[in-house]
Amino acid sequence: MNLEYICNQVIELSKTVASFINKEKINSADVETKSKNSLVTYVDKTAERKIVDGLIPLIPNAGFITEEETANNLGAEYNWIVDPLDGTTNFIHGIPFYSISIALQKGNNTILGMVLEATSGECFYAWEGSNAYLNGKRIQVSKTKTFADSLLATGFPYYDYDRVDKYIALLKHFMQETRGIRRMGSAALDLAYVACGRFDGFYEYSLNPWDVAAGAFIVQQAGGRVTDFKGENNYIYGKEIVAGNNTLFNDLSKAIKDYMGE
16 A cells, blocks of 8 residues: 555645635534534535545545544544544634644554645645655654743643643643643644644643544654553543653653643
């Protein structure tokens, strides 16, 4: 299987879908509420169908794990994990920070990841055995060594509020110890920004596989580290993730364990 070729096809497909997304204008009647603070539009659903239809010919026997459930038939060996519009709330409000995220897994291992920032056209990608790239140029995680010199990213949960007090305490800690914290609204892009060194670390909980599978893989291929809050590897399906560069990761992970531990 030529993963580089498949990755290039995924990129071209995503650019076409991003063009569709960016041309659409949303009004309040187009917005559906899946759950509190979890929104979806016809744009999400149509974009996902376009992506699924475009991916099927690349690996005919592959299955799908998709956010909008336009296809959720698991494959025996290969599965695509698709978020057609990560950052729907940003998109609805006209905030230019939303993305298409596509990952390919073989068994339990991710072997390809692509995150396209829909408005800027910045495309982050990697495949098994490759470096990580941004629009054809190799990217690597930062070399920041201390919290004092770091810029972190996170996200705010829209359910599972039982952990909010611990999260706020952790947020306060990082506010005092780092250069700053950003909450941009697309976990896939947050991870991509870790991969290219714009952010030194990222953490969030209440996430889904389509939010993190591609971005986490790109971070790893860019030389970074990714775990769940316990320091284990259940970050794609375990609904929590911490990612960062190698020099800062241990301190980042320890702080999260200290504040978010059960």
